Amino acid sequence: MKTADPELMRAINRFNVLDTIRRHGPISRVEISERSELSTTTVSAITASLLDDGLILTRHEGDIRNAAARGRPRVMLELNPDAARVVGAKIAANRMVFAVTNFRGEVLSDLTLPIRVDRQPIAVIADLIEDGVRRCVVDADLSLEDIDSICIGLPGVIEHRTGCVRSSPIFRETDVDFASEMTSRLKVATIVESDAHAITLAHHWFGRARDLDDMVLVSLEQTLGLGVLHAGQLFRGAGGLSHNLGDLVLGVGHSQTVRLATLAGESAILGEHPMDGRFAEAVRLGRGMAHAQALIAAEDNTLIAASARAGEAIGLAVANIVTLFGPPRVVIVGSSLSLGSVFVESIREAYQAAIPPSIRSVAELVFDESVDETWAQGAAVVALCELYESPWGTTGPAPGL
Amino acid sequence: MKTADPELMRAINRFNVLDTIRRHGPISRVEISERSELSTTTVSAITASLLDDGLILTRHEGDIRNAAARGRPRVMLELNPDAARVVGAKIAANRMVFAVTNFRGEVLSDLTLPIRVDRQPIAVIADLIEDGVRRCVVDADLSLEDIDSICIGLPGVIEHRTGCVRSSPIFRETDVDFASEMTSRLKVATIVESDAHAITLAHHWFGRARDLDDMVLVSLEQTLGLGVLHAGQLFRGAGGLSHNLGDLVLGVGHSQTVRLATLAGESAILGEHPMDGRFAEAVRLGRGMAHAQALIAAEDNTLIAASARAGEAIGLAVANIVTLFGPPRVVIVGSSLSLGSVFVESIREAYQAAIPPSIRSVAELVFDESVDETWAQGAAVVALCELYESPWGTTGPAPGL
DNA sequence: TGAATTAATCCGCATTGGGGAAAAATTGGT
DNA sequence: ACCAATTTTTCCCCAATGCGGATTAATTCA
Structure with missing residues (x-):
């Protein structure tokens, strides 16, 4: 107390x-x-x-x-922009993005490494991240000693308080104490956070939710994530856990239950398409979604149908989330938006159909194709928030200069 | 700020x-x-x-x-038990329950009026409630002047801050400023709250969640309600709104979206059954669920099937809520539990099937057939919480009693 | 140059919580 | 019966905070 x-x-x-x-x-x-x-x-x-x-x-x-x-x-x-510097990172299955920011959250340097880290051993992933952080810091004409804090955004279920990664699609292991791992490697306080939470804060500080203290963000990438901003703060589940939208179940009737991830995850959408060599290559390199859009423009019916189906499922899920949280705005981001209007309109329609009339006017849907750098910047913002709020937890002024 | x-x-x-x-x-x-x-x-x-x-x-x-x-x-x-007295009320479609409690939340007198108020004009409902409050206060050897606050628990979507009833199955109108209505009638500060929130606080103070500051409660009555306790406080949606579980949609695929209320609401379960005279009468008097249990015991297959189907849908919804909030315990209450083990086991099974393995061990399901008086007591607790004037308040459990 | 105006600071006050000493209220032993 | 020991509660004083009113600072306008 x-x-x-x-x-x-x-x-x-x-x-x-x-x-x-x-x-x-x-x-x-x-x-x-x-x-x-x-x-x-x-x-x-x-x-x-x-x-x-x-x-x-x-x-x-x-x-x-x-x-x-x-x-x-x-x-x-x-x-004072130079009062502190932090590093934010977004780790995805096929790429890692880093950003060094100043105390204001302005990006000083950023770096994208299109490397597939998916399912590598922890030590390998940690090595790659360590390397990326160091390079990005050097790019900003800084040294690691100038960095006050680091935040790494990962997909999956992350326990923010302890920095433990309960489960993530890019880790083979579960319950990894990744914060300690990176802190001891870099000798800089490192925190781990859900990538969805990171992009949520990014939109709160700089993006589509600057004017709001309550909102919900849905991220549609390989993993389906959720960020809830409540009274200006990230709402974390009871155990400080992040949410995993992909684990939501849809379905009715006997054994017709389907997880959202199997309907609307990236791999679910692309997986239905018989791939030729170039498409498969694009998917492997993480450009699957952009390539898919080209196919949709060329009226590839398999993909169009898959996109529509996925959008429908997501629209339902968003409606349920609005029913539960009643936010004035829902920001929807993620690589899947590259699928284009078929997908987006499908979400909108399903949402409109599923949202109860009594709260139809409560929330507006906003779509935003945030670039990768924004995600990394969001992770940096998470780190900055910790610095700002340090007086709440620990005594003493923030790191002076 | x-x-x-x-x-x-x-x-x-x-x-x-x-x-x-x-x-x-x-x-x-x-x-x-x-x-x-x-x-x-x-x-x-x-x-x-x-x-x-x-x-x-x-x-x-x-x-x-x-x-x-x-x-x-x-x-x-x-x-000091006599430091204040409050009245709590639970209004349901076919009955109204009142309780006068002291400052500790101990019930001094309670009163159940088995009246169907369903869809009456506001003025009539307000009249009946006013009468009930007055009688219950007299039963406790008190006068209305001795009452410091009143809280009325209603099903539906209630805006706690303003006391506005956005929509409720027992009101024909929407957006009713019921708090003002009752305050001016009774000349005592009256607040309006979702019945699910009331029973949630009741379980926090006296019931199945005394030991927890984080939990989720699902109420299965005519309306399907939700109460979320977070850090010792009721979590209200962005606008101070209560949640309405019945508005959640299940479903996948084209136009197969079904609202939970149409699958698992009281009327949905009973509605499938061809009613004879006695059963119909029981339903009309609000004893439908108890009667239904008797039919189930007699192996009435229609009802058994309906119960199982409803339980399945609820189990799914509960799994989704656990996925979002990650509470250590889910308390499930409400008249539908009278359906008995078929229903309960169906919820459990569907929950187990739907909950993602990674968080299967996070939450435990607890069923509790709270008596009506407890709901009214919960409403009284809501009023007490306001009296305590918690500025940031964790209003927690009382282990004794 | 001086009056008017607005911003920022200085000074004193009431309030808070905390630490240490003192008072209060009991038990145990002689 | 008396005193020492012990534990709870209160008393006194201090440092820190935020606030209101007076004061000083820095500018514009006549």
Whole structure:
């Protein structure tokens, strides 16, 4: 049970101020005071402390009020981009993507390695990731010592608190303590998170959900993932587990139960198609979805049917999720969107048919073909969130400079 | 955004102390200090204030330590049962149940009115409820002026924050501001809540989830409801909405989508059976489920098949919910459980078949045929929780009783 | 140059929780 | 009966926080 002492009080207000500065760009103290409902005195004290710790910077230009404003001009405050650096990584079956970002989450360098890590031994995967992180850091003209935290986004069921990978399509083993593994290799605090959670935060910070504190994201890749943002925070299941949408079952009647993954996973869609050499090659290299779109454009009926069927199943699942969480927006991302309008429209239609009339107007569906770099950036944001919220858990100011 | 001032700090600690006293029966200041990790000084100050406000009582007997304990004996503190009184109500299609409880949530009087309110005009339903509340209060030798708060539990989709009933099977209208209606009638602060949420809190305080701060409850009545307890608090959807399990869709393939309610709602199960006069009468009076069990015992194959089919659908839905929320326990309640073992075993089997192997061991299923009074008590607990004015509150279990 | 205006800071106050000393209330032994 | 030992509870004082009002700072306008 958390005990509420002055220290916690300060930590809360400090975080709120810092978060307000992050969200609302260069911002003056008065405006922070209005937004956070703290007195100007308190804001002044806290920003002084933040300036002292080097987390924010002053900027004397950029007062946006009427140019003809009377009185003492406002001093704008903004996040010090160099207050920290983090690395985010997205690991998929056929590629790894890395991004180094500054304290604001802006990408300093990124790196894509089109390597199939699928089912390699843990040590091999860890080796490859370690290498990628190091190279990406060097690309940003930095050294590993400059990195404050690392977050690795993986598909599958991840236990965020412990950094344990319960199960992932790219690991042969289950229950892997991957956070410890990478931390000891890189000598930098490394956390492990579901890739769906990473892209969820990316959309909250920079993407299609900037304006919302509640939303749901569905990621359609090899694995079907889910991210739920609730009151501005990632909602993690009871054990801190991430969700795995692919494990949802559809079906009715005797033994007609089907897992969503077997209907709508990447391999399920492509698997139904008799592949010629070029298509098979494309799939093996992870460009299967883009190639499939070309086939669909050429009116390949097998693929069109598979896409429609998959979209239908996903539409149903999304409707159920909206029924449960009631979010104002559902962001749908992932490589499967490359299948194009047949797929997307199929999702929309099934969703409209399945959503109960009483909440039909609650949620809007938004599709976004996020590029890989965004996923890695999202992982970096997860790492940044930990840094921001460190005052909640552990005492003491964030890593100064 | 909540601003953290000393007042909030005090409110948090005060609530924690009060909650600790409620949970752990008569308890000494030292033990509160240990459990809450507050200093004895602070605990003393807060308990003094609580005593001053009449919320708790001292008791000089009952020190459970070794009878041969040296030193000053502990003074035990406990909730003052008379610090407040609330009324809880459960409104179902064919009956209304009321309970007056004290500050501890102990039932002082209860009243069941086997009246069918189904689809009556709002004013009629409100009249009946008003009457029931008044009678139940009188039964407890109290007057309405002694009542501090009232909570009415209804099936359907309820917006807790505003007290608006978005849709309910017992209302003809939608979007009814029922909280205002009842508050103005009774002149006592009245809140409206989903009946599933009410029974969820009842099980958290007194029932099958006393030991847990995370769990999921599924209620199988005329309406299929869901309650999610997360970190000791009811998890409400983004808009403060309650969930409606019956709106979930099962199904795969073209236009085979079926809503859970049409498969597993009470009327769906009973509706398939060709009713003779006595059965129809029983159903009309709300004893349909009990009667159905008798028919099942007599090997009525139509009903057995319907029960099995319904159980199957529910088992699937429960598996999906566990996949999403990962709770350590699922409590299943509701009148449909009267159908007996055919139904229950069917749920269990379908659940086992549908739950992904990786999380098969996460959750246990618990069935509980909660009596109606418990539902009303749960509504009272909802009202008590508001009184406790939990600022961030984990309103947890009371092991005693 | 001075008045008006707005932003940021300084000073003092009330409140909080915590630590250590003191008081209170008991048991055990002589 | 009395005193030492022990344990709980309270009392006193301190540091830290946020806030309100007064003060200072930095600008525009007349």
